[in-house]
Amino acid sequence: MATRTIGATTTPETVTRPIEATAPLPHRISWGAILAGAIVAVAVGAMLSILGVAVGASSVDATNAQSPSGSTVGIAAGAWLLISNLIGLAVGGYVAARLSGSADGTDSTLHGLSVWGIGYLLSAVLLGNIVAGTASTATQGISSMVGGLGQAAGQATSAASGPASRLASQVNPQQIIDRAQNALGGSGGGNPAAMNSDQRKAEIGQLLTRRVTDGNLPQQDRDRLNQLVAAEYNIPADEANRRLQQVEQQATQTAQNAERQAREAADAAATASAVAAYWAFAAMLLGAVAAVLGARMGTRNATTASRRYA
Numbered sequence: 001m002a003t004r005t006i007g008a009t010t011t012p013e014t015v016t017r018p019i020e021a022t023a024p025l026p027h028r029i030s031w032g033a034i035l036a037g038a039i040v041a042v043a044v045g046a047m048l049s050i051l052g053v054a055v056g057a058s059s060v061d062a063t064n065a066q067s068p069s070g071s072t073v074g075i076a077a078g079a080w081l082l083i084s085n086l087i088g089l090a091v092g093g094y095v096a097a098r099l100s101g102s103a104d105g106t107d108s109t110l111h112g113l114s115v116w117g118i119g120y121l122l123s124a125v126l127l128g129n130i131v132a133g134t135a136s137t138a139t140q141g142i143s144s145m146v147g148g149l150g151q152a153a154g155q156a157t158s159a160a161s162g163p164a165s166r167l168a169s170q171v172n173p174q175q176i177i178d179r180a181q182n183a184l185g186g187s188g189g190g191n192p193a194a195m196n197s198d199q200r201k202a203e204i205g206q207l208l209t210r211r212v213t214d215g216n217l218p219q220q221d222r223d224r225l226n227q228l229v230a231a232e233y234n235i236p237a238d239e240a241n242r243r244l245q246q247v248e249q250q251a252t253q254t255a256q257n258a259e260r261q262a263r264e265a266a267d268a269a270a271t272a273s274a275v276a277a278y279w280a281f282a283a284m285l286l287g288a289v290a291a292v293l294g295a296r297m298g299t300r301n302a303t304t305a306s307r308r309y310a
Contacts, residue, residue: 028107029114033099037111038118041092041291042126045119048084052077082283086290089116093294103300112295116288192231200232211248 056077060067068076093112100111192200207225211217217225222244229240 028102028104030096030100030102030111033096033101034111034114034118036099037092037094037096037115038122039092040095041088041115041119042122043088044091045084045088045123048087049081052080052084082286085283085287089119089287089291090294092116092119093291094298097295097298098300101300105296105299108295108299109292112291112293113288115295116291119291120284120287192227195231197232200228204228204232208247211251 056073092115096111096115097108100107102108102111195203204225207217207221207228210221211225225244226237226240229235229244230237233240235243
C-alpha cells in the first residue's frame with residue numbers, strides 16, 4: 001500500500017497488481033509410442049522364441065540317437081525364453097522412449113514401464129487365444145467322436161433288441177435268485193463246514209471288503225470270518241484269527257503308506273508351484289528392469305535435440 005501527501009493531509013493510495021495465471025502442465029505421455037513399443041516388444045520376443053524352437057529342433061538327432069536329455073532341453077528352453085523376453089522388452093522400451101520425443105529421464109522410465117505392462121497383457125491375450133483355439137478344436141473332435149459312438153451304440157442296441165427280447169421271455173427270475181443264493185451260501189449264515197469252497201470264498205470276500213471300506217467289523221462278523229477262514233484252510237480258529245490279524249495289519253500299513261505318499265506328492269506339488277511362482281516373479285521383475293534400461297537408452301538428449309531442430 002502506497003501513501004500520497006496532499007498539502008498537510010496524508011491519504012492512503014491502494015495499488016492493485018494483477019494475479020498471474022498458472023500455465024497448465026503439458027501432457028507428457030505418448031500412448032502411440034507406448035503401444036508401438038509394446039507391439040515391437042511382443043514381436044521381437046516371439047521371433048526370438050521361434051528361433052530358439054528351430055535351434056532346439058535341429059539339435060535332435062533321432063537317427064543316430066544323439067539327442068540331448070530332457071532336463072538339458074528344459075533348462076535351455078527356459079533360459080532362452082527368459083532371454084528372448086528381456087531382449088524384446090528392452091527393444092520395446094527403447095522404441096517407446098525414442099518415439100515419445102521426451103528428453104526427461106523420468107518420463108522415459110515411465111514409458112518403459114508402460115511398455116512392460118502392456119507387453120505382458122498382449123502376451124497373455126495371445127496365449128489365451130492360442131489355448132482357447134486348441135481347446136475348441138479338441139472339444140469339436142471329442143464331440144464328433146462321441147456322436148459317432150452314440151450313433152453306433154444306437155444301431156447296435158436296435159440290432160440287439162430283437163434277440164434280447166426273445167431271450168428275456170425265456171428267462172425264469174426265480175432260477176436266477178436260487179442260483180445267487182446257492183453261490184453265496186444261502187443267506188450267508190450257514191455252517192461253514194457244510195459250504196463248498198466257492199461259497200466260503202465268496203462270503204470271505206464280502207466280509208473283507210466290508211472290513212476295508214468300513215474300517216472295522218462288528219464282533220459277530222469277525223467271528224464269522226474266523227470260522228470261514230478256519231473251515232476253508234482247515235486250520236484251528238486261533239490260527240485263522242492270527243492270519244486275519246496279519247492281513248489287517250498289512251492292509252493298515254498299506255493304507256498308511258498310500259496316505260504318506262499322497263501327502264508327499266501334495267507337498268512336492270506345492271513346492272513346485274511355489275518355485276514356479278518365484279521364477280515367474282523374477283522374470284517379470286527382470287523384464288521391468290530391461291524395459292526401463294531400454295527406455296533410458298532411447299531417451300533423447302535435450303542439447304542435441306535443440307541443436308538439431310534449431
